[in-house]
Amino acid sequence: MLDYRLRQRDYLLAISRAMTSRLDVRAVLRLILESAAELLGADVALIAVRDNQDSFRIRAAYGIPAQKLHLFTPLLEDIPVLPAGWSIPDLSWRLHLVSSAAGLPLRQVIALPMMIGDQLIGVIYVFRLTGLAFSEDDRQVLASFADQAAIAIHNARLYQQLLAEKRRLDAIIEHSADGIMILDAHCRVEVINRALERMTGWRAGDAVGRHCSEVLTAVNAQGQPLCGRICTALEQAEEPAGAEETLYLEGDIVRPDGSKVSIGINHSLLWDEEGRLLNIILDVHDITRFRQAEELQSTFISVISHELKTPVALIKGYASTLSREDAHWDEATVREGLRIIEEESDRLDQLINNLLDASRIQAGGLKLELTDVSLPRLAEKIVNRLRTQTSVHRFELAFPPDFPPVFADEERISQVLYNLLNNAVKYSPRGGTIRVGGQVLDREVLVYVSDEGIGIPKEEQDHLFQRFYRVDSGLRRQTPGVGLGLYLSRAIIEAHGGRIWVESEAGKGATFYFTLPRIAA
Numbered sequence: 001m002l003d004y005r006l007r008q009r010d011y012l013l014a015i016s017r018a019m020t021s022r023l024d025v026r027a028v029l030r031l032i033l034e035s036a037a038e039l040l041g042a043d044v045a046l047i048a049v050r051d052n053q054d055s056f057r058i059r060a061a062y063g064i065p066a067q068k069l070h071l072f073t074p075l076l077e078d079i080p081v082l083p084a085g086w087s088i089p090d091l092s093w094r095l096h097l098v099s100s101a102a103g104l105p106l107r108q109v110i111a112l113p114m115m116i117g118d119q120l121i122g123v124i125y126v127f128r129l130t131g132l133a134f135s136e137d138d139r140q141v142l143a144s145f146a147d148q149a150a151i152a153i154h155n156a157r158l159y160q161q162l163l164a165e166k167r168r169l170d171a172i173i174e175h176s177a178d179g180i181m182i183l184d185a186h187c188r189v190e191v192i193n194r195a196l197e198r199m200t201g202w203r204a205g206d207a208v209g210r211h212c213s214e215v216l217t218a219v220n221a222q223g224q225p226l227c228g229r230i231c232t233a234l235e236q237a238e239e240p241a242g243a244e245e246t247l248y249l250e251g252d253i254v255r256p257d258g259s260k261v262s263i264g265i266n267h268s269l270l271w272d273e274e275g276r277l278l279n280i281i282l283d284v285h286d287i288t289r290f291r292q293a294e295e296l297q298s299t300f301i302s303v304i305s306h307e308l309k310t311p312v313a314l315i316k317g318y319a320s321t322l323s324r325e326d327a328h329w330d331e332a333t334v335r336e337g338l339r340i341i342e343e344e345s346d347r348l349d350q351l352i353n354n355l356l357d358a359s360r361i362q363a364g365g366l367k368l369e370l371t372d373v374s375l376p377r378l379a380e381k382i383v384n385r386l387r388t389q390t391s392v393h394r395f396e397l398a399f400p401p402d403f404p405p406v407f408a409d410e411e412r413i414s415q416v417l418y419n420l421l422n423n424a425v426k427y428s429p430r431g432g433t434i435r436v437g438g439q440v441l442d443r444e445v446l447v448y449v450s451d452e453g454i455g456i457p458k459e460e461q462d463h464l465f466q467r468f469y470r471v472d473s474g475l476r477r478q479t480p481g482v483g484l485g486l487y488l489s490r491a492i493i494e495a496h497g498g499r500i501w502v503e504s505e506a507g508k509g510a511t512f513y514f515t516l517p518r519i520a521a
Helices: 002-021 025-040 066-076 092-101 136-175 194-200 226-236 239-246 288-322 331-362 377-388 410-426 474-478 487-493
Strands: 043-051 056-061 108-116 117-129 179-184 189-192 247-254 260-269 277-287 371-373 393-398 407-408 433-440 444-450 500-504 510-517
Touching: 002 136, 025 043, 025 056, 025 117, 025 136, 043 066, 056 066, 056 117, 066 092, 092 108, 108 136, 117 136, 179 194, 189 194, 226 260, 239 410, 260 288, 260 407, 288 331, 331 444, 371 410, 377 393, 377 444, 407 410, 407 510, 410 433, 410 444, 410 487, 410 510, 487 500, 487 510
Parallel strands: 393 433
Antiparallel strands: 043 056, 043 117, 108 117, 179 189, 179 277, 247 260, 260 277, 371 407, 433 444, 444 510, 500 510
């Protein structure tokens, strides 16, 4: 009997070691079955595990050919899941069914629940091919193995849950729209996600292990490194209570390609049970668009206030002057004053219309009234209008005689041509030739407007079609405008299914091109 107990102890120790050293729960369950069968003098054994739907399936077997496992189904049906008075009903009858179906002379069976607290994890079965019945001692011994199996399965499930949670957390971090950086207690990078890779230009593999300030090179408006401020604050956070404090910082990252990203950083601290700092988690928001919106709003207010103020002041000034009762103006003076009032009123009307169009485009409400349009005739009409406003420019029309009509909104295309030709006049103050012409392509027509003016630097060309953007030059301060003409022109051309672009070099003039689809023959 003592030898029997020693063997049981050795088996249980071996199982315990296997449970602490292996993550393969199937291997541990097979070890449990082999040990239980050998100690109890059994020939066949199996472990059935309960799933979330209270169904049972075989997870490990001993002495049963794999192709016959499905024949043991009668033992897995209608198993009670409540611990009180637990037993499998009609177990002898089920044994008979299985024995007949499997062709195995199974004579005795013992089944015990595998419990964790009051929760049924599964059932362990042990069979004998002889008629020797299982004793109460056998039941107690098997109960020890059942407990080990329950713990192994429970631990495996906990591990799988932990692994699933980790994968879920990794996926959330990796695919978060915000940048996530996890630092150790010494401000070295442990984790960096894709969003932060894009912001910083650092690959995760290269960033891990480096100090925060090497990877996140953002500085605030005063030129102070944000990581430096965060790490300094952490040195002063000696208690977990410091985790309740919120630190929010804003700054800019200048990437290796020279582009700038504006960011806002929130951080949180992770402590262990003994109050030691484990990790610092940085949540990095890309606030570039918010900054741009603020700058756009500021630019809008500044530009609009100036552009509105000028015509209003002129209109009011000339109207007040002409209406003075103590003055008697000759006809030429009155006519000149009224002409200026009319011009400034037109300018004010144009500005308001541009602002309304910009709002419609932003809201997706730009509507087109399509009809057949002759672009050469439309261009000639606008050129004749502009000829009266300049004496230093020469205009040339260069459309081929067979230039086809297009299906377009004549008023909107007129607006585009006027914007391009008017810009050509404004940005070639010394005069020169302004040429407007076109070419007939396979599926579209191409129109161009070229000048011999100041040109546009390469670095500014990508921004030309943005709202309120104006080329940074000394001429800009002398030239009226709010930077909406090209923005509206692009929206109009793209609404027609065309394209618009510019080719230019600083000091060598500029040529603007746009295309429109041809009318199908």
